[in-house]
Amino acid sequence: MRAFREHTGIVVPLDRSNVDTDQIIPKQFLKRIERTGYGEFLFYDWRYDAEGKPQPDFILNHQQFAGASILVAGKNFGCGSSREHAAWALSDYGFRVVIAPTFADIFSTNAGNNGMLLVRLSEVGVKTLLDRAEQTPAYKLHVSLLEKTVRDDHGFSATFAIDDFRRSCLLEGLDEIGLTLKHEPEIAEYESKQVQRGW
Amino acid sequence: MSTKTLFEKLWEQHVVRENSDGRALLYIDLHLIHEVTSPQAFEGLRLAGLRLRRSDLTVATVDHNIPTTSNRGLITDPIAAQQVETLRRNCRDFGVQLFDIDSAEQGIVHVIGPELGLTQPGMTIVCGDSHTSTHGAFGALAFGIGTSEVEHVLATQCLWQKKPKTMQIVVDGQLSFGATAKDIALGIIGRIGTDGATGHVIEYRGSAVRALSMEGRMTLCNMSIESGARAGMISPDETTFNYVRARRFAPKAFDKAVAHWETLQSDDGARFDSTLEIDAAGLEPFVTWGTNPGMVVPITGRVPDPNSTPSEAERQAIARALEYMDLKPGTAMEDIAIDRVFIGSCTNARLEDLRLTAELIRGYHVHPRVQAMVVPGSQQVKHAAESEGLDRIFRAAGFDWRESGCSMCLGMNPDILKPGERCASTSNRNFEGRQGRGGRTHLVSPPMAAAAAITGHFTDVRKWRFKEAQTA
Numbered sequence: 001m002r003a004f005r006e007h008t009g010i011v012v013p014l015d016r017s018n019v020d021t022d023q024i025i026p027k028q029f030l031k032r033i034e035r036t037g038y039g040e041f042l043f044y045d046w047r048y049d050a051e052g053k054p055q056p057d058f059i060l061n062h063q064q065f066a067g068a069s070i071l072v073a074g075k076n077f078g079c080g081s082s083r084e085h086a087a088w089a090l091s092d093y094g095f096r097v098v099i100a101p102t103f104a105d106i107f108s109t110n111a112g113n114n115g116m117l118l119v120r121l122s123e124v125g126v127k128t129l130l131d132r133a134e135q136t137p138a139y140k141l142h143v144s145l146l147e148k149t150v151r152d153d154h155g156f157s158a159t160f161a162i163d164d165f166r167r168s169c170l171l172e173g174l175d176e177i178g179l180t181l182k183h184e185p186e187i188a189e190y191e192s193k194q195v196q197r198g199w
Numbered sequence: 200m201s202t203k204t205l206f207e208k209l210w211e212q213h214v215v216r217e218n219s220d221g222r223a224l225l226y227i228d229l230h231l232i233h234e235v236t237s238p239q240a241f242e243g244l245r246l247a248g249l250r251l252r253r254s255d256l257t258v259a260t261v262d263h264n265i266p267t268t269s270n271r272g273l274i275t276d277p278i279a280a281q282q283v284e285t286l287r288r289n290c291r292d293f294g295v296q297l298f299d300i301d302s303a304e305q306g307i308v309h310v311i312g313p314e315l316g317l318t319q320p321g322m323t324i325v326c327g328d329s330h331t332s333t334h335g336a337f338g339a340l341a342f343g344i345g346t347s348e349v350e351h352v353l354a355t356q357c358l359w360q361k362k363p364k365t366m367q368i369v370v371d372g373q374l375s376f377g378a379t380a381k382d383i384a385l386g387i388i389g390r391i392g393t394d395g396a397t398g399h400v401i402e403y404r405g406s407a408v409r410a411l412s413m414e415g416r417m418t419l420c421n422m423s424i425e426s427g428a429r430a431g432m433i434s435p436d437e438t439t440f441n442y443v444r445a446r447r448f449a450p451k452a453f454d455k456a457v458a459h460w461e462t463l464q465s466d467d468g469a470r471f472d473s474t475l476e477i478d479a480a481g482l483e484p485f486v487t488w489g490t491n492p493g494m495v496v497p498i499t500g501r502v503p504d505p506n507s508t509p510s511e512a513e514r515q516a517i518a519r520a521l522e523y524m525d526l527k528p529g530t531a532m533e534d535i536a537i538d539r540v541f542i543g544s545c546t547n548a549r550l551e552d553l554r555l556t557a558e559l560i561r562g563y564h565v566h567p568r569v570q571a572m573v574v575p576g577s578q579q580v581k582h583a584a585e586s587e588g589l590d591r592i593f594r595a596a597g598f599d600w601r602e603s604g605c606s607m608c609l610g611m612n613p614d615i616l617k618p619g620e621r622c623a624s625t626s627n628r629n630f631e632g633r634q635g636r637g638g639r640t641h642l643v644s645p646p647m648a649a650a651a652a653i654t655g656h657f658t659d660v661r662k663w664r665f666k667e668a669q670t671a
Contacts, residue, residue: 015515016516016519017512017516018393018394018491018516020491020628020630022609022628022630022631022632022633023630023631023632026632026636027609027610027611027633028611030235030263030264030611031235031264031276031278031279031281031282031611032278032282033238033239033242033281033282033285034239035239035242035346045631045632045636050618050636050637074512075394076393076394076397076427079393079394079427079491080329080424080628080630081328081329081609081628082236082327082328082329082343082344082345083235083236083345084236084239084327084345084346084347087345102394102397104394104397104427105363105397105398105427105429106329106343106344106345109344109345109347109348110345110346110347113345113347113348114347163220163361164220165218165220165222165359165361176347176351176359177247177249177350177351177354177355180224180351180354180355180357180359181354181355183215183216183224183357186215186216186224187215187224187226187252187355187356187357190215190226191226191356194226
């Protein structure tokens with residue numbers, strides 16, 4: 001897995017709450033058997049009209065946000081379906097960090113398993129970032145997982161909490177399966193006890 | 200001795216090891232897989248040179264992208280066909296039992312698990328699908344996972360989990376006529392919102408929950424994820440044991456299993472992190488008006504006015520949903536006309552759902568403007584319904600009677616709404632474009648969907664005039 005330590009990038013403000021994974025990656029793109037190449041389909045129905053032409057109103061189509069790598073959104077980001085394609089699409093598009101007041105559970109795990117950092121900030125903090133990203137050309141944030149901080153160049157600074165296990169996996173880019181297989185004897189022991197239950 | 204919740208008992212019984220940071224490695228008793236979220240996981244196993252640890256605890260079916268027409272063996276979409284073919288190859292190569300498209304036991308993964316007796320009380324069950332919460336109806340800890348986790352379970356039969364919080368939802372009293380398990384679910388989500396249970400495992404309790412059949416309990420647990428919950432569960436009882444008994448994969452030493460299952464109850468005085476109480480008698484048939492399942496009102500209600508809320512974020516969310524749904528504030532729900540009806544999905548496509556629906560439409564015909572389809576949850580459901588003659592009632596009323604699959608719940612197969620079409624759907628999500636780009640989904644119970652199919656607009660089933668069965 002790709003490690004995450006620190007990142008600085010352009011911020012896109014997506015001022016919507018309850019952004020579900022059906023919006024992040026619509027169903028018609030879930031039939032592929034690859035893990036890569038989903039970035040062009042990210043937010044497809046919001047980014048493109050029925051003929052496939054870019055929707056000028058949608059924030060990702062604004063020239064000033066080209067090359068953005070940090071997404072700021074409303075609460076309950078990533079709700080709905082368990083499709084990991086949502087995390088793949090965000091990551092493939094170039095997002096390394098998503099900042100929101102809250103995230104849905106399955107999406108959080110999926111993002112972590114793909115080396116993407118989810119930062120939970122207060123509603124007020126997120127509102128500040130949304131406003132600044134809308135009003136400041138090429139607005140950037142510096143995100144440090146080492147220090148657990150988010151900063152801009154205009155005096156914004158916030159710390160965030162993250163689960164220790166998730167943090168160390170991200171910092172080291174650890175492969176969870178490899179870690180778990182080190183506990184093989186314990187898994188085997190659990191299985192032998194289960195067999196003894198006998199039904 | 201300390202008191203424990205059902206969830207805590209299941210958790211403790213499955214901990215393989217616990218780390219100092221509070222994470223536990225949980226053993227998984229049953230891993231269900233399907234064509235959409237597994238190909239990349241098997242590819243990962245191959246790339247790492249890993250074996251599938253427990254092929255005997257892994258069971259597969261095809262459901263998400265397959266057609267529901269009678270010639271469905273021929274998948275014309277080459278990308279969908281390749282995905283199904285990939286699942287077949289993976290099941291062959293890794294020795295996984297597959298209930299394929301031509302199997303008499305194929306169906307939606309969350310319908311066939313219980314139906315085959317694979318789903319049992321006390322188990323941990325995972326699947327790369329958020330509606331895995333369905334299996335919690337049996338007193339199992341069942342939750343949806345992403346593809347990386349699918350790969351992790353294939354390789355290790357375990358998952359690392361942080362212990363979630365617990366929430367009890369106590370539904371007491373008696374459901375009134377016309378209200379179903381779906382209405383309990385929609386009523387709860389309407390009250391706590393689509394993130395009201397995030398980070399929690401819900402245990403549904405109370406007399407109204409006890410009174411539900413297994414099928415009703417599955418509908419209720421199925422929708423747990425729509426309130427953000429990690430899982431939903433109901434402690435097993437006689438209703439549960441009677442359902443599981445004699446099914447194909449039910450335990451051989453059944454009485455011994457039951458003796459264990461009977462211990463799977465929350466102890467008296469067990470502490471939950473939060474509690475919600477619902478009066479079942481106060482629940483009406485519900486209809487969603489917006490673009491998430493929390494945007495819901497009783498059938499007697501009206502489309503809300505964005506300006507009625509003090510919160511600016513909320514006002515924008517309502518306004519945006521109404522624009523997408525093409526609805527005006529203040530419109531009576533009963534005045535909303537529909538174009539399509541979908542009776543199906545892992546939420547509401549079991550035999551009882553079809554029986555309730557057939558009883559209501561008997562002697563009527565689908566409204567001329569409406570196109571209605573029934574997609575049974577599994578081949579077993581379909582055949583059972585046909586042996587009772589339900590298919591004849593549906594066909595006579597002008598419903599399309601289909602083969603089993605996920606179908607228009609998520610529109611990965613050819614069953615989709617056209618832009619602007621409005622659908623009364625028994626599925627679980629009314630997200631923008633879920634059933635087809637530009638399509639407008641209203642979530643309802645099966646009887647409410649059936650009534651709307653006949654009248655052409657949302658209709659309060661409590662006022663329905665049932666027609667007697669004609670004796671042949």
